[in-house]
Amino acid sequence: MKRFLSVALAIVLILQISVFAVADFTSPNLTKAEWDTLYNSLKDDNTLPMLCVGADETQVSLCWHADKATAKAEVKLADNANMSNPTVYTGETTPAENDEQVVCRVTVDGLKENSTYYYQWYSDNGWSEVCKYETKSFGDHKALVIGDIQIGGQTDSTEVQSQNGYTWNSVLAEALSKNPDAAYMVSPGDNTSTGQTAAEWQTLLMPEALRELPLALAIGNHDKKGMMYNYYTNMPNEYFGKYFEGLDRDFWFRYGDVLYLVFDACSPSAADHMAMAKEAVEANPDAKWRIGVMHQALFGPGYSALDAETMILLNAVFSPIFDSFDVDLVLTGHSHLQGRSHFIYESSVVGKAESGKTYADPRGTVYLNTNAICDQGAFSGSANYMAYNFYDNDVTTYTTLDFTGDTLKIETRRGDNSELLDSLTLKKTKDFKDNGILQKLHRFVYKFVEFLGIVYQKIDNVVVAIRGGHF
Ligand SMILES: [Fe+2]
Secondary structure, three states, rough: HHHHHHHHHHHHHHHHHHHHHOOOOOOOOOHHHHHHHHHHHHHHOOOOOOOEEEEOOOOOEEEEEOOOOOOEEEEEEEEEOOOOOEEEEEEEEEEEOOOOEEEEEEEEEEOOOEEEEEEEEEEEEEOOOOOOEEEOOOOOOOEOOOOOOOOOOOOHHHHHHHHHHHHHHHHHHHHHHOOOOEEEOOOOOOOOOOOOOHHHHHHHHHHHHHHHHOOOOOOOHHHHHOOOOHHOOOOOEEEEEOOOOOOEEEEEEEEOEEEEEEOOOOHHHOHHHHHHHHHHHOOOOEEEEEEEEEOOOOOOOOHHOOOOOHHHHHHHHHHHHHOOOOOOEEOOOOOOEEEEEEEEEOEEEEEOOOOOOOOOOOOOOOEOOOOOHHHHHHOOOOEEEEEEEEEOOOEEEEEEEEEOOOOEEEEEOOOOOOOEEEEEEEOOOOOOOOOOOHHHHHHHHHHHHHHHHHHHHHHHHHHHHHHHHOO
């Protein structure tokens, strides 16, 4: 009996040790002092991994930096916390932004819905701590949207960076505590401030909740001030186009019934953006929803959309894409102001989209602009295409997209206490239809935009070179 008890006790102890070794992200909120401790312990490194959305719901990817001498692009995945009988996924290493490290990128596939997995990546210290990752439903699901995380604010100050990290962690903690079922997070860009330091990405990746929340991050004008996005992300279906240069790229992914078209709006190459949208839409004819993501707001709050670059150039490049592919919702950022438009088609309001209401098979696209994590913009009046404006600019916000059956419920809440600010429900009972002649006419006219986009790109390259980066 004694022997049996001691063996049983040993088994219990081993199990406990293994279970305790698994990171627990159920309470990711931290006090400022706890955050400072975490920040200070991690700030001098750049090896935190990013969990990224996969090409579809059965995949996720990881991306991390490792010492060139010992790096292995390998991830272990198991259905138990002891990591017994794991599947080992091998990816690829590519050069990093420095000579000492490489970037490891691995895609994990074959995931099943509503399942609990455990994973490790091969770090500089061998196999990492064990992280838990719970997949959500592959059909009805919820997505989280947070924009302009912009670690560093408008500067490269470490103090500001730490403060942004704290706010970022707090908003994530609040959003995930109320929405633990969020399957992934989408950001319309400006993930970093200068786009030129590894430290910004390291801070962005510090919240422990990100070990189990896959990210889909668009490129913003601040990211575009450098090349770091290229080394710290692993987005699916990246599209490098015919005319794109440098960091320029779009990407797309599918989750359940939803197709996301994510654009690098800092590139004026209309031909490439249109080609990416066409490729993605043609590969996903059965997707019920089409969501566009880009940084600059075409129909955003304040008068942010009234600057010439957005109003003339970006509107000419992107509106026809959203119109011709019947995109339901476009997520934007840039102005650091929360707001949402009415239904827009051919740059005009074609229907009201009042807060709190449900609209069945509406014509046109809704544009939702996110607030910022780093700092809030200055409000400067509303435009007639806006259905909702959030005027309390000192308060952070987050948005959830809840896809259930044939409805999409879009809810925006305060980032500090989840008070509901704005909601809109879209109901879709019909499939996308080919607009026939109208679509052909759109595409014909768009050839001029594509030509002008290439001309503009050549001019813009010179302007960017002179001013030393994108605005
Ligand atoms: Fe921004």
